[in-house]
Amino acid sequence: MVRNRRLEQVREAVDRIGFSTVKELAQSLGTSEATVRRDITVLDNSGMLKKVPGGVMSLSRSMAIEPSLHARSSMNTDEKERMSQAALKYIHDNEHIILDAGTTVLTLARLLGDIKNLTAITYDMQITAELSRFTNVSLIMAGGLLRRNFGSFYGYFTESVFKEIHAERAFISCDALSPELGIMSYTADDIGVKRQIIKSASEIILLCDHSKLDVKTFMSIAPVSAVSRIIIGKEAHPQSVATLRECGVEVELV
Numbered sequence: 271m272v273r274n275r276r277l278e279q280v281r282e283a284v285d286r287i288g289f290s291t292v293k294e295l296a297q298s299l300g301t302s303e304a305t306v307r308r309d310i311t312v313l314d315n316s317g318m319l320k321k322v323p324g325g326v327m328s329l330s331r332s333m334a335i336e337p338s339l340h341a342r343s344s345m346n347t348d349e350k351e352r353m354s355q356a357a358l359k360y361i362h363d364n365e366h367i368i369l370d371a372g373t374t375v376l377t378l379a380r381l382l383g384d385i386k387n388l389t390a391i392t393y394d395m396q397i398t399a400e401l402s403r404f405t406n407v408s409l410i411m412a413g414g415l416l417r418r419n420f421g422s423f424y425g426y427f428t429e430s431v432f433k434e435i436h437a438e439r440a441f442i443s444c445d446a447l448s449p450e451l452g453i454m455s456y457t458a459d460d461i462g463v464k465r466q467i468i469k470s471a472s473e474i475i476l477l478c479d480h481s482k483l484d485v486k487t488f489m490s491i492a493p494v495s496a497v498s499r500i501i502i503g504k505e506a507h508p509q510s511v512a513t514l515r516e517c518g519v520e521v522e523l524v
Contacts, residue, residue, distance in 0.1 A: 273309075276299060276301070276305075276309060277309055277312060277313060279299060280295060280299070280306065280309050280310070280313060280319070280326075281313060281318050281319060283295060283298060283299075284319055284326055284327070284328045285328045289322070289325060289326070289327050289328070290325050290326060291325040292306050292307055292310070292325055292326075294325075295310075295325075295326070310326045313326070314326070322446075322485065322487070347377075349479045349480065349503035349505065349524075350373065350374050350377045350477075350479060351377060352503060352524040353374065353377075353378075353477045353478075353479070353501045353502070353503065353524055354374070354377040354378040354380075354381055354477070355381070355524070356501050356522060356524040357378050357441055357475060357477060357501055358378065358381050358382075360439060360473075360475060360499075361382065361385055361388070361439070362385070363385060363386040363387055363388070364386065364387045364388075365385075365388060365389070365437075365438045365439065366389040366390075366391070366435070366436075366437040366438055367388065367389070367390050367391070367437050367438065367439050367440065367441065367471075368390075368391050368392070368432070368435075368437045368439070368440035368441070368442075368467050368470065368471055369390055369391070369392040369394065369397050369401075369440075369441055370392075370394070370440070370441060370442040370443050370464065370467060371392070371393055371394035371397070371420070371421075371422035371443070371460065372394065372422075372443040374443045374477045374478075374479065375392075375394070375397060375441055375442070375443050375477060376394065376396050376397050376400065378441060378477065379392075379397045379400045379401055380400050382401065382404060382406075382407060383403075383404045383406070384406075385406060385407070386406055387406065387408075388406060388407045388408070389407070389408040389409075389410070390407055390408070390409055390410070391410040391411075391412060391431070391432070391435060391437065392409075392410075392411065392412065393411070393412040393413070393414070393422055393423045393424070393428050393431075393463060394421060394422045395421040395422065395423075396421050398411050410431070410435075412427075412428045412431035412432060412463075413427060413428065413431075414426065414427035414428030414429075415427075415428070417459055417460070422460065423463075424459045424460045424462070424463050425462075428463050429462050429463055429466045432463065432466040432467055432469075432470045433466055433470070435470055436470055436471070436472075437470060437471045437472070438471065438472055438473065439471055439472065439473045439474075439475060440467050440468070440470065440471035440473070440474050440475070441475050441477060442464060442467060442468070442474060442475070442476055442477070442497070443476070443477050443478065444476065444478055444482060444491065445482065445487050446482050446485040446486060446487040447476075447478050447482050447483050447484075447485070447494070447500075447514075448484060448485065448486050449484075449494055449510075449513045449514055449516070449517055451486055451490050452490050452491065452492055452493040452494050452496070453476065453490070453491040453492050453493075453494065453496070453497070454485075454486065454487045454488070454489060454490055454491060455487060455488065455489045455490075455491055456487050456488055456489070457488060457489065458488075458489050461489055461491050464491050464492070465491060465492060468491075468492055468496050468497075473498045473499075474496065474497040474498050474499075475497065475498060475499045475500075475501060476497045476499070476500045476501070477501050477502075478500055478501070478502050479502065479503055480502055480503040480504075480505040480506040480507075483502065483506050483507070483510050483514075484507070484510050493517075494514060494517040494519055495517055495518050495519060497519055498519070498520065499519065499520040499521075499522060500514060500519055500520070500521045500522065501522045501524060502521065502522070502523060502524070503523070503524060504523045504524060506523065511523065
């Protein structure tokens with residue numbers, strides 16, 4: 271395939287749906303993921319598309335577009351497993367914990383079957399479904415307005431639940447992480463919920479895969495210093511990790 275034509279096909283495919291992963295583009299174009307990554311870099315540098323965590327986003331649509339739940343579930347799965355295993359050692363019997371929404375924290379939720387007398391509060395429907403299988407977990411669901419295509423809730427009612435509780439520990443995720451701009455989100459929908467979660471726990475542990483580091487998205491949730499610990503994949507660039515540590519936060523590479 272002539273490269274210019276392939277670049278045009280990449281741009282057209284992403285513009286059509288708003289966001290795509292590297293894997294999806296490689297499969298649709300019948301080429302390698304390495305080739306697609308090079309093409310995305312060219313298109314990003316030329317201002318035709320935007321590289322974001324896990325893939326590429328159209329610039330002809332709103333900057334608020336974010337990867338769907340389905341797309342997120344296939345991103346960096348091995349790294350998410352390692353982060354979740356590392357996070358598990360911070361969850362103990364007889365504790366109260368808050369679980370943020372998203373596929374990274376969902377991976378952690380699937381590991382909680384052996385924790386005794388655990389109380390978990392979440393606003394994510396998939397996490398709720400996973401935890402409902404465990405008889406050892408007392409589960410509180412913070413409902414509210416539904417974020418369609420993402421399976422989580424937001425708004426006044428969701429925030430009100432978290433205002434009324436206090437947990438030993440909260441495990442949160444993010445769309446992007448910048449040492450300068452902090453923990454970031456694609457949209458304003460769940461920012462109020464995440465900010466309230468940060469206020470409602472004694473310790474905040476951020477699970478962030480390496481593709482989200484040094485990326486800037488639309489909205490800032492909180493500074494890096496708002497969290498106690500960041501668990502991130504060993505794929506993260508050493509200088510970026512050093513910069514995070516300069517913010518006064520523990521960074522655990524896994």
